[in-house]
Amino acid sequence: MDLIDILWNQDIDLGARREVFDINHRQKEHELLKQRKLEEEKRLHLMREQEKALLAQLQLDEETGEYIPRPPPSTPLQLGVTPLEVTQNGDFTQEAGDSMSFDEEVEQLTTTYPLPTSAEAQTPSYPNYPTVQTPIFNPLTSINNVTTNNLNVSPAELMNTFDGSLPTVAPSDAFRQMKVDAPQLDTSFSGEGFGGVFYPITEQDECSSRHGQEENERMCDSPSKAAFTHMDLYSLSPVDSMDRSKPNLTAEHLDSDSGVSTNGSPNARSPGISVYESGSFSYSDSEMEEMDQNPGSAESDYSEMFSLNFEPDHFMASDPASEVTGQPQQQEKKPKQRKLDIAEERGLDDAPFTKDKPKKRSVRLTRDEQRAKALSIPFTVDMIINLPVDDFNELMSKHQLNEAQLALVRDIRRRGKNKVAAQNCRKRKMENIVGLEGELDSLKEERDRLLNEKSKNTKSLKEMKQQLNSLYLEVFSMLRDEKGNSYSSSDYSLQQSTDGNVFLVPRIKKTFKSEKKHLSHL
């Protein structure tokens, strides 16, 4: 630092602020960085927990390949019982301090609700004591776990759903912590922010203790939904969502690009058709694209209101936290996931350039499939697209479809056909390009061959000329006149006529009437 001070005093540009060289300052920054890092890790951990919980709520329908919510339990187990037990456990542990030793208590718990293995039970992943989790318990995770798994699992398994969410705390510490934190939890988790999920309150309590919030009204509607607020799974279920709270949402949002749309829709292209009786409409392309681009907002609503099969990626893209806060977050999908989605969406109808049906349905529906489902089209998109005209018309006549459905079906067929046509067109174009390239290659090869042949012929011609010249000289040298003298090559030359006769022609003579000799059969 002395050196720095000296240099600084000498007004030397250090290339950095002077504080950079202050070790205290650097330490502070380091601590700050460390703290931020910890917070980030904490946040990531919470997100992972949420994802895990969400996935746990879904099960893959092997028949359709769709992710669907887990069916409600066969036995009418009371919702919110388990969280209540958590609370009771908390209280129980408090009381247990007086009446029962901790080990005894654990033993009783494990006897009543046996854990998978004792080894697992001793690992931090399977904490036996719910009190351990409570201080920094993730309410969203708990909501999800409670609303699904707890319906048919033992409390011990419920505890297992909290696994790994916290650093392990010694039991005794946990007890102490619980005693301090439990009251706070009661207010925070059952308060407005979390809709009383963690500490379920009876319906009456719920309605009376809240402040008339929208969620609370919903919760008061049905006891079965008491524990579901922002992450109401049943609102996402295929059947219930259509029947329940949003019966006319389809009419508000659906808009077909075939011109059947709500009043005044800018996307209407068929002014003759405005609103149709059934109150079902479809999304326009632009709207659908917007939903695709905003999975966290519009698409989730879309999935909900149209009773679509909701998929993990979409489901998770709808950030529960944003729902809690009421602020839609532009949470982007992970690039990989997005890529997968695109691939799925595009690969769905792929079999490009062929009319083969897709071999296996993907989880994700194409937009036309979504539209068809939204308008309850009674046949598949594949049928709509690939049936022959007669069969298609017959199919249309068999079903009483309203105008919107007919328009959508026609649009789907047109788009599907055109998609295949475009794929075929591009394939042909590519084939043409490849064919032309091949033709170009073969033409180049032929050109090279001809050039080579020309070269050989030139060479051969040259040799023949040389041979001819030799022969000429030989013949010329053998010629004699009447006196037996040889002819001068400067005065005479040999020429061959078209009929094959060879003549001895004087070179310089203007007139060759007397000089011309006829040499036959040379």
Added chain:
DNA sequence: GTGCAGTGTCATCGA
């Protein structure tokens, strides 16, 4: 940030 390739869609044309 830009260019490119792939794809879906629409408009249009001709059969």
Added chain:
DNA sequence: CGTCGATGACACTGC
């Protein structure tokens, strides 16, 4: 005149 396939053009997306 409606349907259908072909194709250019455009928009969008991912690399």
